[in-house]
Amino acid sequence: MVARTPRAHHRGVLRALLLENLHPFATSILASEGIEVITRTGALDESELIEALDGVHLLGIRSKTNVTEEVLANAPDLIAVGAYCIGTNQINLAAAARNGVPAFNAPFSNTRSVVEIALADIIALTRRLTVLDRAMHQGVWNKASEGSHEVRGRTLGIIGYGNIGTQLSVLAENLGMSVVFYDIAEKLALGNARRMETIDELLDAADVVTLHVDGRDGNAGLFGGKQFARMRPGAVFLNLSRGFVVDYTALAEAIESEHLAGAAIDVFPVEPKRRGDAFVSELRNLPNVILTPHTGGSTEEAQEAIGRFVSNKLRDYLTTGSTTLSVNVPNLALEQTAGSHRLAHLHRNTPGVLAAVNAVLANHGVNIEGQMLATRGELGYVVTDVGSDIAPDAVDALARMSQTVRLRLLS
C-alpha cells in the first residue's frame, strides 16, 4: 500500500517509465521484480511528462528530461526518480523531497572510465603522441626522442583526492609514477602517495598536474595564470573535472609560450548541447593539446554500470525502503527482521514525530521489532518493522498525521 497525504493509493501493478534510451539492464532489473516497464528513447517536455506519469510509480531519466516542481506536483503516483547519470541538476530535488519522492543517481559508476582516460592522456602527452600522429597523417616522418619521456619515475600531482583522484593514484603508482596530492578535506594517502599542504607545494613537485575536484561554487577559477606560471617548465596539465574551474585563456598562453609541454582537456565552461554542434575554444589547434568532448566517463561499461546501479537503488527503495545514497531524502537502510511487516514513513522533520508514530502503533497493539530514523533538513524518515499485521485503521491514523509526507506499507 502506498499512502500519500491527503489521499491513499492501493498497490496494484507497479509501473516504471524509463526515458532517454537507458541500458537494457535498467529495464531487466526492474522487470525481474514484477514491475511493468515502459521505455522510450527520447526525453519528454514538461506537459508530455506530466501526461506520461499518470499511473507511473518509478521514473528513469538521463540529463535531458527536466523533473520540475510542476511535474512533481502533478505526478501523485510517483514514488521515486532515478537519474541514470551522475548529475541531478535536471531534477528539482527540494520539490521532490517535499513530495516524498527520493531521487537516486550513479555517483561513481563511471569513475574507472575517467581514470583510464586520464592515464591514456598522461602517457599520450608525455610521449607527444598526438603531435607525432598528426605529422604522420600529414605525411611527415618525424623520428626523434626530444620532448618524449617515460612516465615511470615522473611525479603526478592530483588535485582533488576523491573517487577518481584516489583510483588514479593507485594505478599511476603501478605505472611507476610518484604521486603527490592536494585535497581540502582530510584524506587517507593510498600506497606511497604523499599529501601536500598547499596547491603551490604540489605544483613545485609535479611533472603532470591533474584536476579532479568537485563542482562546488567556490572552485570557479581555481586554476589560472598564477598556477600555470608556478607549474614546472615542461610540465603537462589535465582537466577532466569541471570546465569552470580553469581559466583556459591562461592555459592557451602557457602552451603557446612553451612554458607547459601540453594539456588534455575534457570539460569546458560552455559545452555544445548536441552531438555534431560546433565547438569553439581558444584551445583548438594548439600543439600537444588533447581535446575530448566531455567523454571522460562515456564508455559502454560505464553505461551498463549506471543502468545496473540506479535500477538496483530504485528496486531496493521499492521493496525494502532503503534510501542509501539518495541525493535528496534522509539516507537509511534497516535490516529486516524475518517475518516482520515494514512501514516506511517520510515526514516533515518536527519534534516528536517518532513518539507520535510509536504511540499510534502502541494504541493499536502493534509491537515494534526494529526501527531506524534519519533526518535531512526539513525531512525525516522512519522505517519500522512490526511483528503483526497492521490494522487498516492504524495505517490510516499514520497517513493522517499532519507531518506525514508519504507512508508505505512494504510487506
Ligand SMILES: NC(=O)c1ccc[n+]([C@@H]2O[C@H](COP(=O)([O-])OP(=O)(O)OC[C@H]3O[C@@H](n4cnc5c(N)ncnc54)[C@H](O)[C@@H]3O)[C@@H](O)[C@H]2O)c1
Ligand atoms: N569528464 C567526465 O566525463 C567526468 C565523469 C565523472 C566525473 N567527473 C567530474 O570529476 C570530478 C571528480 O569526481 P569524483 O567522483 O572523484 O568526485 P569526489 O566528490 O569523489 O571527489 C572530489 C574531491 O575533490 C576535493 N576538492 C573539492 N574542492 C577542492 C579544492 N578546491 N581543492 C582540493 N580538493 C578539492 C573534495 O574534497 C573531494 O575529495 C567531479 O567534478 C566530477 O563532476 C567528470
